[in-house]
Amino acid sequence: MQLSKKMRIDEAKKYVADKLHVTPLDLSDPCIMRLLREELDIGTITGVPGVAKGIAAKARIAQLLDIEINCVEQFKKKTGLHY
Amino acid sequence: MAKILTRMGDNSNVEFTIDELRQEFIDGSEFAAKKAKVPPLTENEIDWLVDVFAAPTRIWGVERGHEVVMTKDGCVNALNSSQISSGVVAPVNREVGVRLFESMLGFDSMEVSHNDYSVKPQRFLKKLEMLHVEILQETTIFPLLYGFMPNLGLYFKTDGPFDNPYDLMQQGQIKESQETQEAAGAKCLEDCIEMSDCMVEMGADGIDYDTVASTGDGEFAAVLKSTEHVAKETGMPVEIGMSTEMVTGIHGSVEYNGKRLAGMWPHQQLQVCEEAGVSIFGPVSTTSTKKSTPWNLGKALVFVKSCTDIAKVPIHPNVGMGVGGVPMFETPAVDVVTRCSAAMIEIGKADGL
16 A cells, blocks of 8 residues: 555555554564464464465455456466456 | 663773763754754654663663654675675575565565665676566565665776766866766666666566766766666656765766756755655765764754755655764664664654665
8 A cells, every 4th residue: 555555654554454444553463463364364374274475365356345456467468367 | 870771883892871872962962053054853853862771771762653664775785795784694595585575574675786885886786686676576575675785886997988077086186077077977867767667577666776876976967867868668666765964075076957956965865856856765874983873863864854944745765784883893783773773763853764
């Protein structure tokens, strides 16, 4: 959000928290975010079989946050996938 | 009276009484305020800093909920480079290193770059650089920026083809010195644009221009023009990290949007960077090894606050070896690194580091 939307930290946290239906404080809570990340299938820090990784996780993050991520757009172009 | 143990700018230990500690912060703050003609730290802010530095705990941190994100320069140099980058010469390549920074070290973003960190040598490795960004984008989740130092100095003899402006100045050839900087600046701009543009198709999340204006106002002008091109023509976000607190007037007359770049302080640098279209700005305050960490931190916080008070974009002050109050030492002590970092967020109101 800081890079693509030039949002300052409080605005960026609120935007992401609203999209994920949590509070800004929750975003830095590993207990809450670990479970939420797995539930949303947006990648986890530790290796979990079957959970989205790399470009797959970023594609889901782009949808969840309603933003364009450059490499996801490039991936769509290369693969002909559109969603 | 009990003494408080802290550090000098060279990382060595130093002891202060509580009154001496307070005076160090005040002196550093007033030094910066006078130089940049901006407000010094307030009484309450000094009180907070004194409490933090007087606490006997080894490390410090921010209040829960005040966490910020980090951007990074120098790629994985801390892993596989040597002493000059605080590197441990680990047998780890760039792809593995970036993965480790993401998952094991918990970084929020990463910059991909070559060990030889200036745009001039990186341009010769363009295809390799593109491939590594492309491959890493498929295997990582956090934002990846591609980065380099514009380092205009490498374009001058004996390292490059252009006449050396410092030699010309010594001979009294001021006009010729300015002309060679303008010619080298045009070539540097061309290289910055070439290496930035090629990363758009590789899926980079942004470009990081690091250690900007290390060769003065001519270099700063090239970076601003490159930022303007990248941000407005490609839409790719740009982060600019400066090299020191004041832009040196090696040319002296270079302007951007009618503003003379020589002598600009951080809050003035921010304004021209915003005009160019920057997404994240990184102000710098360099550490004096002869002064204490409290003095250096007081100085750095004034510069950072002068930016965060007026910024329209996120501010990520440079807080590392030799900048942002942190001692100039290859392994700066964690007691002052954590205190400087926390102060940048709680007092400096930084959006990231």
